[in-house]
Every structure is written in structure tokens, then in C-alpha cells.
Amino acid sequence: MVTWSAPGKVFLFGEHAVVYGKPGLAMAIKPRVFVTVRKNRHPTPAKSPYIDGCFKAMDVTGSVYVNSQMPSSAGLGSSAAVTVATLSAINDEFDLGHTREEIAVTAYQIERSVQKGRASPTDTYVSTIGGMVLITGQSRRKIPPQNLNLVVGNTLVSHSTAKMVELVAEGQRKFPDVMNPVMDAMGALTLNAVRSLSNPRQLGQLMNINEALLEALGVGHPALSKLVTASRTAGAFGAKLTGAGGGGCMIALCPKHMKGRVAAAIEGCDARAIITSIDTVGARKENDA
Numbered sequence: 318m319v320t321w322s323a324p325g326k327v328f329l330f331g332e333h334a335v336v337y338g339k340p341g342l343a344m345a346i347k348p349r350v351f352v353t354v355r356k357n358r359h360p361t362p363a364k365s366p367y368i369d370g371c372f373k374a375m376d377v378t379g380s381v382y383v384n385s386q387m388p389s390s391a392g393l394g395s396s397a398a399v400t401v402a403t404l405s406a407i408n409d410e411f412d413l414g415h416t417r418e419e420i421a422v423t424a425y426q427i428e429r430s431v432q433k434g435r436a437s438p439t440d441t442y443v444s445t446i447g448g449m450v451l452i453t454g455q456s457r458r459k460i461p462p463q464n465l466n467l468v469v470g471n472t473l474v475s476h477s478t479a480k481m482v483e484l485v486a487e488g489q490r491k492f493p494d495v496m497n498p499v500m501d502a503m504g505a506l507t508l509n510a511v512r513s514l515s516n517p518r519q520l521g522q523l524m525n526i527n528e529a530l531l532e533a534l535g536v537g538h539p540a541l542s543k544l545v546t547a548s549r550t551a552g553a554f555g556a557k558l559t560g561a562g563g564g565g566c567m568i569a570l571c572p573k574h575m576k577g578r579v580a581a582a583i584e585g586c587d588a589r590a591i592i593t594s595i596d597t598v599g600a601r602k603e604n605d606a
């Protein structure tokens with residue numbers, strides 16, 4: 318029996334723009350999913366299509382126990398983390414010898430099949446390898462990580478990534494001469510951000526610009542705006558929605574001593590706050606039994 322864990326992720330910059338081939342920046346974050354796998358010829362049926370997909374892909378049978386510290390359906394990549402941790406644990410328990418890269422690719426294929434073609438390879442890649450990842454077109458490159466003091470605010474408003482991506486596509490079709498420069502500016506924000514990673518004040522400013530552009534795309538939500546404003550007022554360097562928008566989560570970049578204050582301001586808006594920072598490890602073995 319073995320236990321593996323894998324982290325969640327946030328988009329720091331460039332969500333939606335990455336769909337149009339512009340650069341984006343994602344980061345693995347601390348809430349983890351823990352998955353224990355045991356060889357078993359008579360497995361108890363897993364209640365998750367992701368876990369079923371993992372056993373099918375690896376062509377083995379076993380039983381599984383999941384312990385998640387991460388909210389699901391919030392855009393923090395919890396399904397990717399479950400898939401990555403389960404595949405890693407199966408790989409180890411059955412001595413299959415797959416590499417990390419192979420695990421990331423298989424995890425993406427499983428997510429894509431469960432989500433009917435609508436998965437992003439970013440979630441599974443970031444969860445597998447950890448750290449900060451620069452996305453440009455089909456390429457995903459790990460960049461030297463920087464510790465950022467982040468607070469995630471979960472609006473608890475449910476949202477659909479597919480719907481938000483479609484909404485942006487509609488705007489793009491209708492007003493290409495307006496929307497193309499917005500996408501270009503988002504890509505430029507990501508590249509500026511990569512150069513500003515050691516300057517949190519400047520990074521916060523870039524986040525605020527990115528938030529305004531995401532609003533321009535139409536993926537904002539009053540509950541997100543409320544948390545963004547509350548975080549800035551409480552002392553954050555900058556704040557923006559993260560992921561698809563229309564609900565889900567936002568992030569605030571804070572001075573170290575302000576994290577508690579910003580989290581309290583978010584909780585004061587009937588939302589959930591998670592104080593977090595980068596996870597540089599990715600998928601990791603927790604223990605053998």
C-alpha cells in the first residue's frame with residue numbers, strides 16, 4: 318500500500334489568453350490531495366470517473382482512498398490533482414516504471430476523456446511537476462520559482478469553464494479588432510510578470526491590470542469583484558480572479574504580514590479564504606505501509 322499526494326494550481330496571469338496562444342503563468346499551490354492505493358484483485362468500485370480512468374489507463378485493479386484538502390469545482394485543479402496522485406500511487410504500488418512526464422500526459426488524457434474534451438493540460442502538468450510554469454501555445458516550461466504570499470478567495474459561486482471559454486469566443490468573433498489587442502495585452506502582462514517575480518509590488522500592479530482586462534472579456538462576477546476590492550483595501554499588492562472566472566476563485570498577492578488581514582477581509586464577504594504559497598515539488602510519495 319502506498320500514498321502519494323499532488324498539489325492544486327492557480328493561474329497567476331494569462332487565463333483565457335492562453336486559449337488564443339498567448340503566454341500564461343500558472344503555479345502549483347499548497348492544498349494537496351492524498352491518495353492511497355492498495356493492490357487488490359477484488360477492488361471496491363471507485364466512485365470517481367477520474368479514479369476509474371486511472372486504473373483503466375494503467376491496466377491494473379486495486380482499492381483506493383482519497384483525502385483532499387482542496388475544494389472541488391473551484392478552478393484550483395482538484396480533479397487534476399486526484400488524477401495525478403492516483404496515477405503516481407498506482408505506478409509505484411505496481412512498479413510500472415512510468416516517468417513523471419508520462420504520468421502528466423496520461424493524467425491529461427483521463428481528464429480530457431472524463432470532461433468530454435474540455436480539459437486543460439495546464440492543470441495536470443502543473444500538479445505533476447510543481448513550481449511555476451510558463452505556458453506558450455502547446456509548450457509548458459518550468460521557470461525558476463519565486464515564493465509569493467498568496468491568499469486564495471473562493472466565492473463559492475459555481476461556474477463552468479466551458480461556458481466562460483465560449484463566452485470569450487463569442488466576444489472574439491463579434492469584436493475581433495477590440496478583443497485581439499486585449500489578448501495581446503494579457504500576453505504582454507505575463508511576460509512582464511515573469512520579469513517582475515522578485516518585485517511583489519510591481520507584480521500586484523500587473524495583477525490589477527490583468528483583472529481589468531479579464532473584466533473586459535466578460536468573465537468577471539460581482540462576487541469576485543467584491544473579494545478583489547476587499548483584498549486590495551485590506552493591503553494586498555494586487556488581486557485578480559484566477560482561472561475561468563464567472564465565479565470560482567480569486568487570488569490576492571500580499572505583503573507577508575498582511576496575509577491574515579487579507580484572508581479575514583475575504584471571509585468577511587461570506588467567502589472562504591486559503592492562505593497559501595508555491596508548491597515546488599509536484600507529485601510526491603508520502604509513505605509506504
Ligand code: PMV
Pocket residue numbers: 328331332333334335336391392393394436437438439440478482559560561562
Ligand atoms: O477553470 P480553470 O482554473 O482550470 O482555468 C481555466 C483557464 C482557461 O484559460 C480559461 C482555460 C484553459 O484551458 O486554459
